[in-house]
Amino acid sequence: MRGVLLAAALAVTLAGAGALAVAGEETIQLHEGSGRDIAAARCAICHSLDYIPNNAPVMDRGGWQKTIQKMRDKYGAPVSDPEAQQILDYLAGSYAGKP
Amino acid sequence: MTSRRDLLLAAAGGWLLGGARAARAADAAPGADELGTLAGKKPLIRRSWRPPNYETPLADLVPAFTANDAFFVRYHLAVIPEIDVGTWRLKVGGSGAQKPLVLTLHDLRHDYKRVTLAAVNQCSGNRRGLFTPRVPGVQWANGAMGNAEWTGVRLGDVLSRAGVAANAVEVVFNGADVPVLPTTPDFLKSIPIERALDENTLIALEMNGHPLPHWNGAPARLVVPGWTGTYWIKHLTEIRIETAPFDGFWMKGAYRVPTGAFPGARFKSQETPETTPITEILVNSLVTSHASGARLVHGAKAELAGKAWDGGAGIGAVEISTDGRQSWQPAELGRDLGRFAWREFRYRLDTSKPGALVVAVRARSRDGATQPDKLTANPGGYHDNIVQTVSLEVG
Numbered sequence: 001m002r003g004v005l006l007a008a009a010l011a012v013t014l015a016g017a018g019a020l021a022v023a024g025e026e027t028i029q030l031h032e033g034s035g036r037d038i039a040a041a042r043c044a045i046c047h048s049l050d051y052i053p054n055n056a057p058v059m060d061r062g063g064w065q066k067t068i069q070k071m072r073d074k075y076g077a078p079v080s081d082p083e084a085q086q087i088l089d090y091l092a093g094s095y096a097g098k099p
Numbered sequence: 100m101t102s103r104r105d106l107l108l109a110a111a112g113g114w115l116l117g118g119a120r121a122a123r124a125a126d127a128a129p130g131a132d133e134l135g136t137l138a139g140k141k142p143l144i145r146r147s148w149r150p151p152n153y154e155t156p157l158a159d160l161v162p163a164f165t166a167n168d169a170f171f172v173r174y175h176l177a178v179i180p181e182i183d184v185g186t187w188r189l190k191v192g193g194s195g196a197q198k199p200l201v202l203t204l205h206d207l208r209h210d211y212k213r214v215t216l217a218a219v220n221q222c223s224g225n226r227r228g229l230f231t232p233r234v235p236g237v238q239w240a241n242g243a244m245g246n247a248e249w250t251g252v253r254l255g256d257v258l259s260r261a262g263v264a265a266n267a268v269e270v271v272f273n274g275a276d277v278p279v280l281p282t283t284p285d286f287l288k289s290i291p292i293e294r295a296l297d298e299n300t301l302i303a304l305e306m307n308g309h310p311l312p313h314w315n316g317a318p319a320r321l322v323v324p325g326w327t328g329t330y331w332i333k334h335l336t337e338i339r340i341e342t343a344p345f346d347g348f349w350m351k352g353a354y355r356v357p358t359g360a361f362p363g364a365r366f367k368s369q370e371t372p373e374t375t376p377i378t379e380i381l382v383n384s385l386v387t388s389h390a391s392g393a394r395l396v397h398g399a400k401a402e403l404a405g406k407a408w409d410g411g412a413g414i415g416a417v418e419i420s421t422d423g424r425q426s427w428q429p430a431e432l433g434r435d436l437g438r439f440a441w442r443e444f445r446y447r448l449d450t451s452k453p454g455a456l457v458v459a460v461r462a463r464s465r466d467g468a469t470q471p472d473k474l475t476a477n478p479g480g481y482h483d484n485i486v487q488t489v490s491l492e493v494g
Contacts, residue, residue, distance in 0.1 A: 020177060020279055024135070025148035046177060046279045048148035058233040067235065074352060076282020 035090030165245030193339030197262025227480035284348035325411030379410030407462035
């Protein structure tokens with residue numbers, strides 16, 4: 001069971017985000033902005049994108065930096081350094097202080 | 100077990116987009132409360148689509164027992180298999196188990212004494228969305244909790260048959276839900292051996308007289324009455340009696356509070372000078388009859404009602420203040436459903452004067468603990484049990 005799931009997860013990672021999404025979550029639309037696509041692709045591997053607007057009121061650039069770091073270090077999110085920078089710039093620009 | 104594809108299709112078929120908005124107290128979490136419907140559940144407040152996190156609306160916290168289809172749903176990991184009860188097995192082993200076991204559902208139903216108890220299941224992060232200043236995490240308001248009658252077997256009876264070594268310190272639990280990525284830590288939790296052997300700690304198979312709903316841990320979940328929901332592992336697959344403290348991420352790196360900041364049981368084998376695992380639920384209360392903003396008819400009968408609960412001492416009193424917390428009057432307590440359950444309370448409101456009526460509610464445990472006025476800051480946003488007020492209008 002676990003092996004099958006891991007293989008599926010890796011396939012998803014390689015194929016890009018969204019394949020594990022549940023029906024309906026595609027209705028979540030992130031704000032336009034540079035870095036949106038990479039943020040959506042990486043974040044949605046493990047969770048729906050509503051986590052971003054839902055946490056935005058709590059967040060500033062520092063908060064997003066810590067969160068991205070946590071996702072990479074603690075949860076093993078496959079995000080490269082340049083991608084992390086793009087995602088940070090996008091979230092800090094579009095989702096700091098309000099949804 | 101069903102395949103991943105079947106699971107996704109089944110899940111997709113069960114999801115509906117709720118269009119209605121939940122009634123919300125004025126002091127509830129900012130942002131719109133959107134309702135959503137998981138398969139087998141009624142519309143609940145959706146806090147996230149995936150993993151599914153759904154909160155019970157206030158109206159569904161009114162009954163003495165929270166209905167199975169209204170009970171809150173909380174997951175950390177997004178891969179949640181539907182379990183075939185025929186092939187499901189529960190492994191009981193670990194370094195402190197002298198006679199490891201593999202149990203079927205039939206074994207649990209027929210070889211062990213059946214036990215039922217009522218208990219509140221409250222997410223550690225319940226009310227995180229009400230924190231000031233706000234903290235990151237699922238922005239729960241008041242409904243990441245519920246009260247149910249849990250039926251199953253005593254964990255201690257199962258552990259005894261597996262032979263508990265004299266030097267066992269913790270018992271570790273794993274469930275069938277797994278992370279999307281192999282690099283994400285699986286959700287395993289441990290509890291102290293004493294707590295595991297406590298007669299009230301159960302492996303529950305039923306909730307309110309029915310098999311556990313899928314989203315609440317079918318076919319078997321841990322029930323640790325008095326302790327927050329993080330320990331109530333769903334879809335149990337493995338139990339390990341261990342002779343050393345468990346060092347998994349979800350014990351060492353999450354669900355921790357500053358050491359000494361809160362009352363309640365200590366989890367010494369997991370404690371550091373800085374932080375310690377969250378353990379027992381703190382004494383708390385919730386008005387369920389009215390949300391802030393509700394209007395009362397001048398001169399008409401009006402009754403405030405709600406629930407009070409704690410970590411297992413039981414509720415001794417609930418007090419109401421309508422004069423800015425200057426004086427407190429006792430509310431009438433409802434039936435005692437057991438010391439781990441919540442206790443209903445009622446209070447006749449004075450509607451003889453038109454205008455604003457601000458009602459504060461404060462519960463007291465039988466051990467003397469009461470709800471504080473001020474929040475104790477902590478990074479996880481846990482243990483919000485401060486006195487709440489409901490702002491009403493008489494007119």
